[in-house]
Amino acid sequence: MKKFLLSLMCVISGLLFGALILKLSGIPAFEAYNIMWNGAFSKPNYIAYIIIRSTPLILTGLSVAFAFRTGLFNIGSEGQFIMGALTAAYFGFIFHFNPWIQIPLVLGISVMVSSLYGGLAGFMKARFGVHEVISTIMLNWIALYFSNYMVMLEGFHKANTETSEFIQPSTSITFLENWKNSDAGTEWFSHHEFLSEFFRPPVNAGIFIAIIAVLFVWIILTKTSFGFKLKAVGQSLEAARYAGINVNKKMTQSMMIAGGLSGLAGATHVMGVSKNVAILAAHEGYGFDGIAVSLIGSNSPFGAAIAGFFLGALKYSGQKIQSALEAPSEVISIMIGAIIFFIAIPIVFEKLINNFHKLWEKK
Amino acid sequence: MLSLELRNISKTFGSFKANDSINLKVNSGEVHAILGENGAGKSTLMKIIFGLYQPDAGGEIYLNNELVKIRSPRFAIRKGIGMVHQHFMLVRPFTILQNIILGIEPRSPFGMIDYKKARAEVLKISENYNFNIDPDLKIENISVGMQQRVEILKTLYRNAELIILDEPTAVLTPQEVIDFYRIVRNLKQDGKTIIIITHKLHEIKEIADRCTIIRKGQYIETVDVRSTSEEELAAKMVGRKVDLKIKKTIAIPGDVVFKIENLNALNDKQLPSVKNFNLSLKRGEILGLAGIDGNGQSELVEALTGLRKIKSGSVKINEKEIAQLTPKEIYESKLAMIPEDRQRRGLVMDFKVKENFVLQNISKNPFSHYGFIINRELVKFSETLMDRFDIRPRNIELAARNLSGGNQQKIILAREIANNPDVLIAFQPTRGLDVGAIEYVHNELVKLRDQGKAILLISYELDEVINLSDRIAVIVDGSVSANIDYETITTHKNIKEHIGLFMAGGTSS
Numbered sequence: 120m121k122k123f124l125l126s127l128m129c130v131i132s133g134l135l136f137g138a139l140i141l142k143l144s145g146i147p148a149f150e151a152y153n154i155m156w157n158g159a160f161s162k163p164n165y166i167a168y169i170i171i172r173s174t175p176l177i178l179t180g181l182s183v184a185f186a187f188r189t190g191l192f193n194i195g196s197e198g199q200f201i202m203g204a205l206t207a208a209y210f211g212f213i214f215h216f217n218p219w220i221q222i223p224l225v226l227g228i229s230v231m232v233s234s235l236y237g238g239l240a241g242f243m244k245a246r247f248g249v250h251e252v253i254s255t256i257m258l259n260w261i262a263l264y265f266s267n268y269m270v271m272l273e274g275f276h277k278a279n280t281e282t283s284e285f286i287q288p289s290t291s292i293t294f295l296e297n298w299k300n301s302d303a304g305t306e307w308f309s310h311h312e313f314l315s316e317f318f319r320p321p322v323n324a325g326i327f328i329a330i331i332a333v334l335f336v337w338i339i340l341t342k343t344s345f346g347f348k349l350k351a352v353g354q355s356l357e358a359a360r361y362a363g364i365n366v367n368k369k370m371t372q373s374m375m376i377a378g379g380l381s382g383l384a385g386a387t388h389v390m391g392v393s394k395n396v397a398i399l400a401a402h403e404g405y406g407f408d409g410i411a412v413s414l415i416g417s418n419s420p421f422g423a424a425i426a427g428f429f430l431g432a433l434k435y436s437g438q439k440i441q442s443a444l445e446a447p448s449e450v451i452s453i454m455i456g457a458i459i460f461f462i463a464i465p466i467v468f469e470k471l472i473n474n475f476h477k478l479w480e481k482k
Numbered sequence: 483m484l485s486l487e488l489r490n491i492s493k494t495f496g497s498f499k500a501n502d503s504i505n506l507k508v509n510s511g512e513v514h515a516i517l518g519e520n521g522a523g524k525s526t527l528m529k530i531i532f533g534l535y536q537p538d539a540g541g542e543i544y545l546n547n548e549l550v551k552i553r554s555p556r557f558a559i560r561k562g563i564g565m566v567h568q569h570f571m572l573v574r575p576f577t578i579l580q581n582i583i584l585g586i587e588p589r590s591p592f593g594m595i596d597y598k599k600a601r602a603e604v605l606k607i608s609e610n611y612n613f614n615i616d617p618d619l620k621i622e623n624i625s626v627g628m629q630q631r632v633e634i635l636k637t638l639y640r641n642a643e644l645i646i647l648d649e650p651t652a653v654l655t656p657q658e659v660i661d662f663y664r665i666v667r668n669l670k671q672d673g674k675t676i677i678i679i680t681h682k683l684h685e686i687k688e689i690a691d692r693c694t695i696i697r698k699g700q701y702i703e704t705v706d707v708r709s710t711s712e713e714e715l716a717a718k719m720v721g722r723k724v725d726l727k728i729k730k731t732i733a734i735p736g737d738v739v740f741k742i743e744n745l746n747a748l749n750d751k752q753l754p755s756v757k758n759f760n761l762s763l764k765r766g767e768i769l770g771l772a773g774i775d776g777n778g779q780s781e782l783v784e785a786l787t788g789l790r791k792i793k794s795g796s797v798k799i800n801e802k803e804i805a806q807l808t809p810k811e812i813y814e815s816k817l818a819m820i821p822e823d824r825q826r827r828g829l830v831m832d833f834k835v836k837e838n839f840v841l842q843n844i845s846k847n848p849f850s851h852y853g854f855i856i857n858r859e860l861v862k863f864s865e866t867l868m869d870r871f872d873i874r875p876r877n878i879e880l881a882a883r884n885l886s887g888g889n890q891q892k893i894i895l896a897r898e899i900a901n902n903p904d905v906l907i908a909f910q911p912t913r914g915l916d917v918g919a920i921e922y923v924h925n926e927l928v929k930l931r932d933q934g935k936a937i938l939l940i941s942y943e944l945d946e947v948i949n950l951s952d953r954i955a956v957i958v959d960g961s962v963s964a965n966i967d968y969e970t971i972t973t974h975k976n977i978k979e980h981i982g983l984f985m986a987g988g989t990s991s
Contacts, residue, residue: 344854345853351833354830354831355826361787361789361821364810365808
C-alpha cells in the first residue's frame, strides 16, 4: 500500500512538473495531457503502437537490470542492441530457410553475437580490471561505426539508400504481415473493425519474446543457484569471493546474459518492425532508455516490464502533442525526462510520506 | 566546562524502543563511560545528544543546567559538543589540516582559505595535548590511531567542551590504545568532559570515573568505577553473572593436520608481506597467533584460504597440498574460516539469513537440483542451525544486516562448523562483540577443539590469545618470531609483557 502510494506520488508530481515545463514553453498543459491520454489509449492501433514501442525498451531495461543485480553497470546496452539488430538484419537477409528454421536461427545467432559483445566488457573487467562503464561506452561507438560500415558493404547495402537490404520475408516476426493486405485479409478485416485497427501497425511476436525474457530473468535471479551466486557477487564481492564463487567468471557470464537481452531487443526490432538497419548518425537511444527503464523498475524483471511499457506509452503519446499543438519535440523530451526524473527519486517522497504518517498518528 | 543531563529520553523506531526513558547525568570534567551490549541503545542515545536524532516527546536535555533542544549536529557543535564516530568521517585524499578546518575554514580578506592561521591554531592545540601530528600529511597515509587523533582535534578546533567517543579503541593496536588513554587523561586535565561508549571492561577501569550501564534500551544504573569490579560491570551489562575466565581443560593434541612451510606472499603493494612463514597445527589444539595489526596477518589468512596468490611455499591439510588451489577447493578440503571482517567478507549483508547459511554450498545437493534452488531444504538446514546456535531473532527470512553483531558472528560460526572442517582459522573472532557473545564464541571454539579440530586463532587482542590458546606463536613482519608452549603460558608470571616483547620485535634466543 505504502509502496503503491509512493509510486503514485512520484508519477503525479512528475506529471505536475512536466506540466510546468509545458506551461513555460507556452503549451497548454492540461490539453496536452488530454491529447496524450487519448493519443495513447483511445484507439486499438494506438495501443498496438505502444506495445511495439515498448518491446525493445522492456528488453534493454531487463538487460541493464540484470547486470545491475551482479553489481555491473551496463551502459553498453546501446551497442549490444546495435550488434543484435545488425546480426539479425544480415543473417535475416542472407539465409533462405523456411520460417520455422529461419526465425529461431537468426534470433539465436543475434543473441549469441550480442552476448559475446556484452561478455567482452565483462571479461575485460574480470581479466584486466577495465571498468565496465568505460569499456561499454567505447563498445557502443565501436558497434555504431561497425554497423555503419557493414550497412555500406557490397551485397548487403541497398542501392541508392542509406540502409541495408530488407530481411527475407521468412525472417519476419510481424503478425499477418502479407495476409492483412491481401484480398482475403482486407475482406475479413472489413468486418472486424477493432482487430483491423489493432493490426494496422506492425504488431509482432517481439512482445511475447520480451515477456518470455522477463520470466527467464526472474527465474534465473530467484530460483537458480546461478542467480544466487550472481546476486552474491553483486551484493558483496568480497563475501562472494571468500565463499568460493568464481567472481570473474560470474561477471563475464552476467554481462553475456545482459548483452544477449539487449541484442534480443535489436533483433526483434529488426525482425518485427524496421526490417533492415540504417546508417546511424548517432545512437538511437534504445539502450540508454533501458537504463531509465531499469531504474524506474527498481532493477527487477517485472518492474522493467511495467516501466518499459510506461516509457513506451509516454514516448508514443508524446509525439501526439507535437503534431496537435505544434510543440517542439525537445520540449516533449524534456517533459518526459522530468517525469522519469521524479519517478527515479522516490527517496524524497518516502521521507515525505513518513512525515505525513507521523503527523497522522499524532492526531 | 560543560555538564550534561538527560531526563526521560526515549527513542522509538517503528515499534522498537531503542531508548526507554533514560536518565543520565554527566558532571563537567569527568570521564563518563556508557556501557552496554551491542544493540543496547548506546549509539542511539549519543546520536540524540549530538542532534542526529530527536528524542520522543517528553525527553529533556540540559547543558550546564539549561534546558536545550538539540535540533542538529550544527547546533550541538555550537553548544560545545563534539563527537568522534566509530567509523571516522575523514576525507582520505585531504591533509590533516584540511580535514580539521573543513566547513569552518578561516578566510583571508580576499576570500581565500587562510592556511597560515589555521595551521598555527591546529599546531597550538596539537602541542597543548601532545597530539604530535604533522598537519600536512594526507589522511590516507597515516595510521588509524593518528586518524583518531585528527578526529579529536577536529572537535577541539570547534571548541568542544564535551567530547563523545564512540567505541574509541575498537580499531586501535595495543600501542595506540596506550596513547589514546594518555590523550584522554590530558583532555580531562584540561577540564573537558568526556563520554566514552564502550563494551570493553578493562577500558572503563583504565580511564573512566563513572559508568552508566544501559541494557535493552533501559537505564540500569550509574556506578563509581573505582569501587566496582569488572565482573560486577559485566553482570550489570548482561543482566546475569558472566564468567570472564574461559573454562577449558588441558588440550590433548593429536596428529599434525595442518602444516605451513616456507610460505611467502605479497601484499597489495606487491611487497613481501608473509615471509618464510612456518607453522604446524595438531588436532585438538588451539594455536594462537599473537601480533600487532599489520604484521602480515591479513595476507597470511588470505593466502591460506586461496584469496591471495601464494608466491612460494607449501600448505598441507591432511597431507594434501592446497597451496595453489582456489578458495572453493580449499574450503572443500575441510579448511574453514571466520573472517576478520564479517560484514565485508563473512556475510552478504542484504542476503537473508538462510541464504547466508549456504553461501558456499548453494550449488550442492540437497540445496539445489539441476541448478534450481530447493527452498525447502534451505529452510530445514537453516532452522537446525538457528536452534543449535541459538541465533536471534529466530527468523531465517531476515536480512543478515538486521541482526546484531553477535548473532551475525553466530551465523558465520554455524555455517563454518556445519561443513565439519578439520581446521578452523578464527581471525579476530570476537571483534566488536559484547561480553555475552564473546563468551559464547570462546566456548564454541573450545568445544570444537575438544572434538578434535585444529584451530588457528589470529587475534590482535593479546588477552584473548593468552586466555584461549594452548600454544602461542608470535608473528612479526610476516614470520614467526617466537613459539610459546602451554607451560609457559600458564606459569609465566608476566606472560603478557613476555609476549608483548616479542610482538614489539624482540626475538627468542
